[in-house]
Amino acid sequence: MPRYPQLDCLRGVAILGILLLNIVSFALPSAAYLNPAWQGSPSHADTWLWAVLDLFAELKFLSLLGLLFGAGIIFQLPRGLPWMTHRLVWLVVFGLLHGILLWHGDILLSWGLTGLAVYRIIAYSEESDSLLRTGVIFYLFGVGLLAGYALISGHTPGSDWIPQPAEIAAERSLALNGGWLAIHDRLSQFDSRLLALATQYGWELAGLMLIGAALTRQGWLVGQRSVNHYRRCYRCLLPLGLVITGVGTYLQYATGWAFRWSGFWLQIPRELGSPLLALGYVALFHAHWQRLSAWRLTPLLMQVGRMALSNYLLQTLICTTIFSVMGYFMALTRVQLLAVVPWVWLLNLAFSYCWLRYFRQGPLEWCWRRLTRWTAGV
Numbered sequence: 001m002p003r004y005p006q007l008d009c010l011r012g013v014a015i016l017g018i019l020l021l022n023i024v025s026f027a028l029p030s031a032a033y034l035n036p037a038w039q040g041s042p043s044h045a046d047t048w049l050w051a052v053l054d055l056f057a058e059l060k061f062l063s064l065l066g067l068l069f070g071a072g073i074i075f076q077l078p079r080g081l082p083w084m085t086h087r088l089v090w091l092v093v094f095g096l097l098h099g100i101l102l103w104h105g106d107i108l109l110s111w112g113l114t115g116l117a118v119y120r121i122i123a124y125s126e127e128s129d130s131l132l133r134t135g136v137i138f139y140l141f142g143v144g145l146l147a148g149y150a151l152i153s154g155h156t157p158g159s160d161w162i163p164q165p166a167e168i169a170a171e172r173s174l175a176l177n178g179g180w181l182a183i184h185d186r187l188s189q190f191d192s193r194l195l196a197l198a199t200q201y202g203w204e205l206a207g208l209m210l211i212g213a214a215l216t217r218q219g220w221l222v223g224q225r226s227v228n229h230y231r232r233c234y235r236c237l238l239p240l241g242l243v244i245t246g247v248g249t250y251l252q253y254a255t256g257w258a259f260r261w262s263g264f265w266l267q268i269p270r271e272l273g274s275p276l277l278a279l280g281y282v283a284l285f286h287a288h289w290q291r292l293s294a295w296r297l298t299p300l301l302m303q304v305g306r307m308a309l310s311n312y313l314l315q316t317l318i319c320t321t322i323f324s325v326m327g328y329f330m331a332l333t334r335v336q337l338l339a340v341v342p343w344v345w346l347l348n349l350a351f352s353y354c355w356l357r358y359f360r361q362g363p364l365e366w367c368w369r370r371l372t373r374w375t376a377g378v
Contacts, residue, residue: 005302006223006289010282011068012305016345017061019315020053023337023344025105026319027329029171031163034267036334037257038162046334047253054249055242056277059270062107063278066205069111070135070212071221073119079378081123086376088115090368094309103316104186108309110197114205122213132214139207143271145200150264157259168330175329208275223286233283241276244269303352307362310355311348318344 024033031038036050076084095109125131159167174182197205215221223230248269252262285292292298304311322340323329332340355362361369 004222008302008305011308012301014061014064015308015311020057027323027337029168035161035257049334059274060277063274066208067212070209071216073122074213074216077123083376084119087372088112090371100186114202118206118209128214128217135207135210139204142203155260161259175324227287230283230287234280237276237280241273245273300349303356304348307352310362310364
């Protein structure tokens with residue numbers, strides 16, 4: 001598999017960036033992830049923090065990872081379709097173990113299943129332009145399904161938007177006590193997560209993977225266009241993505257995060273704007289790579305990106321230790337949680353630096369490759 005320093009660095013930025021949102025899922029009830037008013041009106045500080053993250057981070061880093069996942073499929077395909085099949089099956093296994101044993105917010109299962117659904121489309125697609133159009137259609141179809149849910153949903157919020165005190169207490173007890181009851185609870189949520197993947201989110205994720213694969217074949221994603229080209233791209237994509245996303249962010253705040261609007265309808269601008277911003281981040285990165293590559297932080301971010309799977313699971317281990325084992329679940333506000341994020345980032349950076357001084361791959365990346373080689377027989 002070829003190594004592109006820019007993509008390793010982008011992957012490292014994305015892995016660190018998703019913690020800005022994931023830490024809410026680690027530390028607060030599940031309703032808090034999308035609804036900052038899950039306990040009533042949030043403070044001004046929490047509101048501003050939510051707005052900034054909603055504009056610049058929510059779904060943007062996940063979209064970036066989706067594009068890079070598509071690029072990874074392109075890089076792995078020369079090993080053959082059996083290799084690709086077994087590699088993605090093992091990612092599904094990792095996701096199952098992660099989601100059942102450690103954390104309900106796992107993305108590996110969804111990404112592995114979606115990868116299994118689209119990698120043959122990528123392999124057999126002869127024209128990158130056609131693949132790009134297919135990716136855009138898939139993504140927009142997923143957004144359309146979200147609009148369909150908005151049309152058929154009621155206006156009364158459920159416990160996943162405004163939980164009752166008893167439900168909050170139950171979720172807190174599961175988070176702090178863990179054990180079999182917590183595992184059973186995560187197992188009970190699998191049906192709904194798989195249904196959401198098949199009926200909405202999976203289409204968007206598949207679209208991102210196809211777009212990422214197409215742009216990699218065209219050389220755009222790996223930095224093979226001119227600096228001026230990338231400058232023109234980010235000067236167009238970033239403002240457009242911010243305007244679209246900003247409309248939804250403002251209206252959610254203006255309506256007081258009312259479920260009737262914010263539960264579905266006002267999620268749509270974010271869904272539409274996030275891929276534009278993710279692509280804008282890529283273009284911004286490539287346009288200024290010569291300067292960025294000279295920063296002392298850049299090699300460390302590249303190392304995090306080379307160990308993306310290991311670092312993603314390391315974040316889970318650190319955060320579940322802090323918020324579940326050490327008992328800080330629901331003990332901090334959003335702003336206070338933001339102060340925890342840099343310390344987790346430092347552990348990611350230090351772990352990657354120390355590990356790659358002695359080994360060529362991260363521990364889980366090595367395990368993933370060995371298991372794939374074992375079962376694929378290559």
